[in-house]
Amino acid sequence: MRFLFVHQNFPGQFRHVSAALAARGHEVVALGVNRAEPIAGVRHLLYEEPKLDHKTAGRNPLGPALDELRTKVLRGEAAARAMQALRAGGFEPDVVVVHSGWGEAFFVRDVFPKARFVAYAEYYYGAEGGDTGFDPEFSSGDATLASKRVRIKNTHLLHALNDCDVALAPTGFQKAQHPAWAQERIRVIHEGIDTQRFRPDPEATVTLRNAKLVLRPGDEVVTFVVRQLEPYRGYHVFMRALPLLQKLRPNLRVVLVGGDGTSYGAPPPKGKTWRAIFQEEVQAQLDMERIHFVGRVPHTVLTQLMQVSALHVYLTYPFVLSWSLLEAMSIGCLVLASDTAPVREVIEHGKNGLLTPFFDVEALAHAAAGALKNGKKLRPLREAARQTVVSRYDLASICLPAQVELLEKSSL
Structure with a gap:
């Protein structure tokens, strides 16, 4: 199978699963904007990060939120151009896995309509019991304005949730922050912890x-x-x-x-x-x-x-x-x-x-x-x-096998 991972700071949450899929003989390509240490078997390509100019912040109380959304759309467009170049070069992925947090998922369906689309659903803002308004010391006094900003902040996440075939969240709490209709397609699988690496050492200094x-x-x-x-x-x-x-x-x-x-x-x-x-x-x-x-x-x-x-x-x-x-x-x-x-x-x-x-x-x-x-x-x-x-949360025995199984399944 062919897998495409998209994450502006690749590998991020995809380090272990991309390496595991490559080791199993799959063709694995990654797109991002930052260079990283090579991962065996993974072809890591960079797309050009869009140049951003913030034009609305000083003229509109929603300016910061509008600028953030504009940033996400431009990043999605830049990622889409890189995906189009991959397609023109003959790479048609069976599965596209995208971290939805930076807008890179905006146009996945437009470029690869036949690929299975897996969204990494890290966090959805504004749900009851979440971070919005949690700390009164740093909360806006205008609740309506704050609500508007959160609504705009979720726009790119909603696009990814609507378009994807399945989504991944690392914890139950993070899944529960999403709208009920989206939770039905979110699987909870943590990225995993290497418990052999992270273990007690009485001789440590x-x-x-x-x-x-x-x-x-x-x-x-x-x-x-x-x-x-x-x-x-x-x-x-x-x-x-x-x-x-x-x-x-x-x-x-x-x-x-x-x-x-x-x-x-x-x-x-x-x-x-x-x-x-x-x-x-x-x-x-x-x-x-x-x-x-x-x-x-x-x-x-x-x-x-x-x-x-x-x-x-x-x-x-x-x-x-x-x-x-x-x-x-x-x-x-x-x-x-x-x-x-x-x-x-x-x-x-x-x-x-x-x-x-x-x-x-x-x-x-x-x-x-x-x-x-x-x-x-x-x-x-x-x-x-x-x-x-x-x-x-053990990486080798629990989390990584679950991720690989989900991504390799012929139907989601």
């Missing part, structure tokens, strides 16, 4: 060069890992909890992994970063020598950091569940996480981790201090966390 410090299992280390240090992943809540946590546990060290950009939600005020804003808010109350911002780190270092962690804190709006949480659980971290819907799908309080209310700063600090104090008693939670991932 992490060197913090600037602090001239080596961390090892058994050290009182709290880890906080996100792609970007921003409100969607609870960075502001975590920082506000640190002054009390340091008073309760004066010898702990906190390591924060994440960039200074914005992946989700509104950007910070011009010229500032969310990291700096919330660090400055509490810095006078902190011993900064015991708080370590390490930026973005290689995945191997991130794994080692989780292996030495005494407590891993994960906070999120009701939104896409981070791979980092499942990786931390696979490693056997003691996890303290926000009591939000996507987290409750994988963590049961007191069974395989600990939950705390997202906005309750004092509760977070006390829960973290208690977890550090009772770390030895809570070891069964570490073991149960790993078992949860092994039994439900």
Whole structure:
């Protein structure tokens, strides 16, 4: 069979399944805009990212949403031109798999009307119990305007859901955010966690060069890992909890992994970063020598950091569940996480981790201090966390076979 994967940042969620299909003898082609490490058997082609000029933001309260939709349409058009070039060169895929989040799925049906179309349905905005309006600190005061913006934000996703034969969502929560009619065609299959790679290692070490410090299992280390240090992943809540946590546990060290950009939600005020804003808010109350911002780190270092962690804190709006949480659980971290819907799908309080209310700063600090104090008693939670991932999200035995089976099926 012939497979085409389309993802502006390929491989993204398609790394393992594209490699597996190539290894099984299928012809696999990928389209994206960014170069990546080669995957054996996968022909990775780049399409030209459209040049975007934002014309409406200053003239219309819906301007940002309209500009975003325009961006998605232009990206879909650019991807379609690349697909047309593939077709002109003789490549007619049996299956096209597209991440629907960036507009690349807009014109798949127009270029390849006979191919089976599989949409990766990562997130649908505005559903009850989701991220929209969750955090009043960063919510628009005009509910009607916010609703209009969300409606526009979902336009390209609706096109993909309407056109596809079947869709994939990684968690039940993410599937449930979609309209009822779309949920009927969404299969829940996670991308999978390599539980042999992400596992405990009592010999792991992490060197913090600037602090001239080596961390090892058994050290009182709290880890906080996100792609970007921003409100969607609870960075502001975590920082506000640190002054009390340091008073309760004066010898702990906190390591924060994440960039200074914005992946989700509104950007910070011009010229500032969310990291700096919330660090400055509490810095006078902190011993900064015991708080370590390490930026973005290689995945191997991130794994080692989780292996030495005494407590891993994960906070999120009701939104896409981070791979980092499942990786931390696979490693056997003691996890303290926000009591939000996507987290409750994988963590049961007191069974395989600990939950705390997202906005309750004092509760977070006390829960973290208690977890550090009772770390030895809570070891069964570490073991149960790993078992949860092994039994439900293991890449080799569960998730990858399910993905391959779905994509290879002659009828969906």
